[in-house]
Amino acid sequence: MATDIDGTLIDDERRISRRTIDVLTAVPAPVVLVTGRPLRWLEDLYDQLPERLPAVCANGAVIYDPHADEVLRADPLSSEVLLDVTRRLRDAVPDLSLAVEIEDGRSFRHESTWPLRFTDHRVRVISTPAELTSAPAVKLLARSASADPDDFLELVSKALGGVAEATRSSSSALVEISAAGVTKAAGLAWFCEREGITADQVIAFGDMPNDLPMLTWAGHAVAMGNAHPAVRAVADEVTLTNVDDGVAVYLQKAFNL
Template sequence: MIGEPPLLIASDVDGTLIDDRERIPTVVRAAVRRAITAGTVFALSTGRPPRWIHPVLSQLALKPVCVCANGAIVYDAATDTMLDVQNLAPEALRAVADIAEEVLAPHGGAGFAVERAGESAWAPENELFLVSPNYVPAWFSEDNGMVPLDELIAQPAIKLLVRNEHLTSAQIFDLVAPRIPADLAHVTFSVPDGLIEVAAPGVTKARGVQFLASRIGAGPGDVVAFGDMPNDIEMLQWAGLGVAMANARPEVKAAADEVTLSNNEGGIAAVLERWF
């Protein structure tokens, strides 16, 4: 638990900060603004790449340094600068793809996509997000690039997405993750519908939040973090106060220090109102 006001608030986005309309509820916006006015640093810590965070930040009239792509990128939204980038090497991408193809073959196979950091969040999407020909989109995108698998994994990437629309994300994770050594890659998921996310070894949101905390001289006991999905677990465990949302998966609630009584419509605000 944290007694004094936190120095850093790190919040997941989807299922945590925003509602089903991709809006930050009014009470949450107000609580975040009070915290910022009091001198606390607020940052997103999300699985989203940098190009997907500006519509969220615009609702707060804020451009902080944020953790993106599950910790693979630390991004300065004010200057459009990638402060830290952790890539999966091509040989690791190849090894993970081979394992996923083998394991998922009896279940309809696997499609793949990669996220690349690029030099700017505003770079063309077809340079940053590329898919293999058999990749079934998990969300609408008409501007991604499409290349053969061998070309897809021939360059470093911040994230490899493994997709199977016939299974849930948890089912894919349970099949694939045990086959991926920790020194090869880190495996997690942030949506329920047949998609796992693979990053470089040790790359999690916790790593990114530690990077942010070190910039302001903060330690775990100075940090409050909010999340709802397995890609938040390491962050919630590291923070002095890790808060799982009421809608969080059971394993996320088990990893947190506490669970909100409601979802994003007031869940974050109720916690922040202890100090702000």
């Protein structure tokens, strides 16, 4: 079983319910988290779980074993590709703000125009534009202060011209950019092959466009009741919303728990 975190497994207060915890513990199948979150954002969820679950992070760019505290695989954007991509975006987007997830997602660097909603010693503003592209990044983030979220994703995707992957998981005009070929589906497929699991054995849950590759790849795709219309369109089934324990409700019925 593969599940997204935000908007899917947890509620809008970033809490995982007791019901969901109990169901995840009882499911007679391996469970893997597949998330757009960087590695450093897993701790708040792990603190709520009785057992740490393996995770495909940064939309497939980082695969993490929490028991060994080991990154099993990382597929970052190279400095050369970052330089190309940032040039393309600056030409295409007038009110652009950029940031990067580096060190496998353990650190975050951003431009001074980037809106920060929290403080963290792992987060730092860059001193020069060159610093943004000086090291490989598991994710480049691009934000517009004025664009429609779906329109902004389309604009960024067109500007990239296939040199990198663009997706989004936010309700704002925030696009997440990964190396070419890096998606939740690619990361999950690598993990499943390592574990001897085939796509047809996987039930996947998601709610936003960054979940689309995973849901298309999995043998059975379940959209949350709060999912983006594009996600609902590709899903085999739709469950309840994240605040109504949609993942737990579906699994209880599927496995007679």
